[in-house]
Amino acid sequence: MTKQYKTLGEFIIENQDSFKYSSGELSRLLNGLRLAAKVVNHEVNKAGLVDILGEAGDQNIQGENQQKLDVLANEKFIQTLKKREIVCGIASEEEDDFISINSFDNQHQNKYVVLIDPLDGSSNIDVNVSVGTIFSIYRRVTPVGTPVTIEDFLQPGVNQIAAGYIIYGTSTMLVYTTGDGVNGFTLNPALGTFYLSHPNMSFPENGNIYSVNEGNYVHFPQGVKDYIKYCQKEEDDRPYTSRYIGSLVSDFHRNMIKGGIYMYPKSSVASEGKLRLLYECNPMAFIAEQANGLASDGKNRIMEVKPTELHQRVPFFCGSRNMVEKAEEFMKNANA
């Protein structure tokens, strides 16, 4: 008897009542993201055959050259959410400002805003290395029935209602949390259906993988240099293994399954690091904490950082609990 896997649709409905403020609206939103994920997955898989590789010719507000697939993924997620009238606002890595969603008869009645990194790991798109999508969902703080404002987006990570990522890798998976543990669903491309393949995902407390762009070593703070040397030292269960895909979603996913730490520290060339607080670090931090891991800026809990700008960056240390604590210890000792 082949194993019966629960579908993502079934799982969302079954767990609807455990959602805070459950009204079915969050379920419809998660289903909208599920649909957009399948559309983007289809585009990613055939990228080499159609004209969606390479640069789009424009730069986003962060001065990054947008890849054609960045732009396409951004459009697909925004269109899918807009058409289904399931959010009152969207913010995206590829949009300068937040988008207030209002349709004629909806009158801003929706409760949720979504923040999204439509295509994470852009530098890997053209070279067929796994990339991802990251999303974060908040309940608006301004009154329902009025247009959303920046306040609805600049909320600390602890206010997240749900967060997740899609990884377009050897298989396509959607991994998410609504604050009640982390579950992973694998897409069966033949049926176009996500199935619960990884229930209750959890970071091992310890790991032996460290993920950091060592090409930036000379620019790193002393504490990070000391921690990397610690990882490389022949002692106890070390040296650890260095693994860096260059796609946050992929490095995070591997480390959650095998045990490890991902670091994108600040440096002498990037005073706040590279990763964006609202649609990269906060959602991954929510998932990490729900999976028994930790996420900090090297000192403070990421999810308690009070956001001040839509595209602000923060240093990011995330993964197995004991490894993140050890890295923080080196940062503290080096006062860096």
Ligand SMILES: O=P(O)(O)OC[C@H]1O[C@](O)(COP(=O)(O)O)[C@@H](O)[C@@H]1O
């Ligand atoms: O090439 P670098 O500087 O190591 O940066 C790689 C990191 O930047 C990211 O690509 C984030 O940026 P994008 O969302 O623009 O792709 C992460 O996925 C990855 O871990």
